[in-house]
Amino acid sequence: MRRPLLNRFNPPQLIALTFAFTILVGALLLYLPMTHQAGQSLSVVQALFMATSALCVTGLAVADPGTTFNLFGQLVILALIQIGGLGIITFGTLFAFVLGRRINFSERIRLAQQVSAFEVGGVVRLIRRIFLFTLAAELIGTALLAIDFVPREGWGRGLYFAFFHAVSAYNNAGFSLYPDGLLGFVRDPLVNLVIAALVILGGMGFIVQINILSHWRHPRTDRILVHSKIVLSVxxxxxVAGTLLFLLFEWNNPATLGPLPLGDKLLAGFFQGMTPRTAGFNTVDFGGITQPTIFITIIFMFIGANPGSTGGGIKTSTFFVMMVAAISLVRGRGDLVAFGRRVARETVVRAMTVGLLSLGLVNTGLLLMLIANHDNTLSFERLFFETVSAFGTVGLSMNVTFSLNPDQELILLVLMYLGRIGPLTFAVAFGNRNKNEVVKYPPERDILIG
Incomplete structure (x- = not known):
């Protein structure tokens, strides 16, 4: 008896393939004239770019969503954002619930991989809670944003704008229906704080969200996991560091914070300190930020959000393990200890592997972007910023995305795809793993490091 088609793939392969297939479907829809405003059109590469950016919850755009696409096209983008933020396999489980179909064991394994769950047992119940939590967060965010958007846009348009931006913020997508993004809201505390709260909540990670909620409801029986303590601390x-450094480097910059009064400077500094964590929204023009801010923002974009969240990057836990492992080695400690628990060596190796693969991917992408930079039309720092933003699925730009040529657009959409599914997931999915290795070689201790 032949196995069902989906069961022929392991979880990493299925994640990679379903993301690729959904991108193609989304690109086809966004390419069709029925999704465009009158007189607007997209090339095939532009449609692929927009679909990839939406599904990989990045926010980089080669076409303005509010003026290029009609309502149907905007809803396609919104659907891709929601599906990409929660995970395609996770979304498939929702339809299984609706149809009343039972989830078999192989499907539970794939679900656990999709949401970064620690165990297969209880993963279906976890998925239900994730959906309910996400729905509640987005609806509350919509209601709060509507307080500001309805007076601006009217009831129907205002509620739609509030819902679109709430979904985009919670999923760390960074898409906006305003041509200048959120630049017009730099002095609006309600929009700034609601968007920031949704971004932080979405980037927290599903496991952490449920863990904190369970601990709050049952503090005596449901403890806060070490994983939650690590990622919340980072x-x-x-x-805090992002806010303080942005304020320090941009305080007197006439292109960003300089013209703002004290209270608005602090609000804008907080928002811009938050947004490199894969949010993609900005309330000041990143095309005018100083070089120290560019450097710090690139580092933060590379680190990204938490595992199992709607954000990208190498993830906060990976960064933590890498840093603590290096400190432990310098201090001569044999074990890596965090919050009274020893971190397994396999975890350290995995973190180092993710960091190295990600660094190699970003450097390769940057090199290709420079090669494709015909006539040196764009500066090195702007291309570097754009490359890391794409890999980290952040969506911030120094106003160069609309100036990219088709070759550079293709490079970035591949980076967005690999950054969303994770370079290690892709390597494991399609790497040639030898399962029959039975020979163990003797260790060599005479290899000098450093």
């Missing part, structure tokens, strides 16, 4: 540290 999140808080990066948010």
């Amino acid at each position: 999140m808080a540290a990066l948010l």
